[in-house]
Amino acid sequence: SNNNNINNCSSSSSIKGHDDELDGGPLGSCLVRSMKCMLRVDDPMEARGVWIDQLGRGIVYKSFMLIGPALLDSANKSAGCDVISDEEYDDCRISGGIKPSSVLTIIAVIAGTISTICMPIFGAMMDYTPHRWKMGALTAAILVLCKGLEIMISPSTWLIVAILQVISSITFVFHMCTALPYVYELSKVPSQQTRYNVSIAISFFLGAFLLSVCTLSIAIPLNTDNVGTARISQIITTISAAFLFGYSWAYLLPHRPAYSQVPPGTNLLKCGFLKLSDTCRRLQSDLSTLKWFYLSVAFNAAGANGIATIGTTFMHDHLGMTGNEIGGLFFIAILTSFPGTKLAEYVTYKSDPFMSSILCYLYFISVNFSAAFFLRGPEDKSSMYIIGFFWGIAFGWMEPMNDLIIMTIIPHNQASEMMGMFIFCHQVICWLPPLFFTFLNEIGTPINIGLASVNVFFVIGICFILKMGAYNDVIEITLSSTYQRTEEQNHKQLNQDNDNENYPTTQITPIT
Template sequence: MSRVGMPDPSSAPQDNLTASTDAPMVSPPGNTSPNPRRTVQRKLSISEEAEAASSGRRQPPGFIRAIFETPFRTTTPTTRTTIGEATAYAMDTSARGPLNQVGGFIGNAILLLAIEEAATKPDGRVYGLKPGSLLTTATVITGIASAIFMPLVGAIVDHTRHRKAVGIITAFIVCVITAVQINISADTWFAVLVLEIFGGFFLIAHITAAMAYLPDLTEVEADLAHLTSRFNMVQYTFQLVYVFIVIGLVFGLQANTVKTAQMAAALAFAVSAIFMGYSWTFLFRKRPALSKVPEGENIISTGFKQIGKTAVKIWREYHALRWFMVALIWSPEAGAGVVLSIAVTFLTVQIGLTGGEIGIVNMTLLVFTLPGSAFAQWFIIKFNPLNSFRVSLIFFAASVAVTCVVMDSKEKKNWIYIFAAMWGICYGWVFPAQRVMQCTLIPRGQNNEIMGFFSFVTQILGWLPALLFSIMNEQGVDMRWGLSLVSFFITAAIFFTFLIGDYDKAVEQIQQENEREEERLRNEIKGYSSGSLDNIEVEA
């Protein structure tokens, strides 16, 4: 079965790793060149090799493919190909969008229900905490659990053939948890909060499995920048549509905060179940283990030992990657929804926003992620991913700081929509640059190992802002100081980006190592296709 822009398995070259791509010559107006076609020799990416090696037995009907896949297909600007796993990644990322947003609606309802219950208690606390500390405390638990168990997830992805299985299982669990949260009420809000902890953990595990596919999509940096920016834009577009529908239902049905959370959870479940189910069933491919479990070890011990070995190797051999990892410890993505939990708590308790108003803030933020993502793509190509990442962090830290200074009372709550626009540009800008750096600074053959290490790194101290916020709130400190912790942590990330050094030299070092490793991995994938490795066949 041949996909649009993909080589047919029956015609894929077997004696070398290049493909002839016949594409129409794009000519400027008035060009009368007699040669309308050109042939480009290039290496196939790992994703393209896996696509070619797939049995193709598990495919939906053509009209179903057209309906589900067309909105997510992206043609790379350099190689002019449409990669099946890029479509899958865009679809999975879009499914995660509503899952990210539903936390804001559910968190808002949890806080208001907790405040109502706390009002009936003599000390004004529930389960030993002020209501304003609940979300951030849950985030701390998720972050610490993720830091402990992500090495195991990374080991499974790296040392077994179950990368795809991890993606499927974690997606299923996250969807089920979201479905159960539809039942949030005054009697169940604490149980829903506990489910938020588990949902956050398994979502991080799912992202670890999904991100392992990212470096396989293409070896061309310009194409990777295009794809990551496109993924970001598609994700935020779907989040925007999702929030718009929720807001429409809220105002159309005059729903209160709890009903808003229930509707938001129901819609998030439907979207995530459909798109995650489709992408992981039909589009993502299996992969061979990148390396075997060392003799005398098991999969559990290997994960933790590998974290130590990976950290030592990165620290000694990859200067740029070392300091990029340190910067990520303090980045906005660090932790399990830390920024979201702090922001929702601040907006609900300090500013007094309702579920519908939280939705409008989210929608404003999402609208402005689109120009942020477009700007990120231009900035990455023009000034390289490192400079884009650094400048976006500077803008992010400044935006948070200004928000803290201005938002000093509920009377100024309308100002929050302006700051939501600024934050939206930041989110749309920072993550494409970060993703490109993650992919281009990883040596081939270690992509799953280091992608797992990325997830671990972002959890090492990611829970600390939420913990400090909870402690400050318990001591009666103004929540604006708690929100300012986000700015302080981002400032630390900015500092460490200046220690990364020359980005181009770092990429050149990685590319030299990649050339040696690519041949080995391609040969293993071909072995799966021919049945030479225990007659195992790569399936869809």
């Protein structure tokens, strides 16, 4: 996931020379500047609340990865696939007639599909009702409850835990939607908002880092199996998430009124889809450059999100890695994401954001191909840690690039609407790579080919970036669109004032 849409190491205003507080290039390194970005005692309580909530979400997100190997093991044992020969393994099936190696990807397909369908409805609830706080507290409670119940993971309960994984994955996305508006409301000052964004991004990685350290520091000395490691991780997740979510939503994050009223002639269930449809029509007719960018985000985010699920299956079934080993690999990836952010800054400085994004996804493709075709089996699993190292750099490179591009190419007087579309595009086809992998896996295609299939989405995403044209030309179009839309608003206001015979002494001028 991706996904995490507030992992901004900069804002569009933090260009060199325009940000006294966070100097550096248009991206900057969260790691290098983390001491400047941490929260301060005089920051509003909402900032502390979002930071603590994000810390809890980082822990929950990491727990999804740590329970994956246990689900695969439990599904294998429940069907007796662990005691048969390698020749018979391909024909082994669990309930429903599917392979045990398809369990994680099927969970991702179901959760991703439901999340995508329901996001416009949930977004409308955030915009048109005063229930944001209630929904945030409710989704936090559901996450804690699901994580607590997942402690019972075993060969006899794996199906129940798989259903809980679907519920918690959907709830995780909805909880993110309740927290993001609090982030955008923290400050109107660009440098302050940048500092908040960076601090909150760091808290997410810190949560994932702490869960990895705590789980592995207990599981490795005890030499636990995959199920034991998963239980330890879920116990730690349940206790820590209950405290962090409870404190942030009970004491720090306040209630908020509705942003606006439901438009006449519609209802809450329809208005989210109507707004999404209207945005898509405007992208098609007036903002074609943004259309190509959103399509690239959809495919590239789908490919990146698919790596966590498909990669876990690849490491477990193809390389024979244990839960502790897979957890250690993702721990390495978290650490190396920070150098990836610095690499993004350097490449962008030497070229431009579009070229940097293309190089990032080409790098992703090369790493995935290396894992798929050079790691032949359990004898090569030690080399997988090198792949994890390079995966971390790729993830650290990718996320800041998307954030930088969207913040510099959207018309500033349409920022709220376009950012909502940006968040939606991160989720809209996240279910497609797991579905493609499941299809290949069920027809008998080797798992390493399934991992390589993720690159198809990166290739399509690169093609859409190329359709956008040159970065400087896109910036000029953005400024022109902002100016034209502001002029239309000025003329509309002037005509209204003329009708009322109330002429303004000054006119609003666009800021470019």
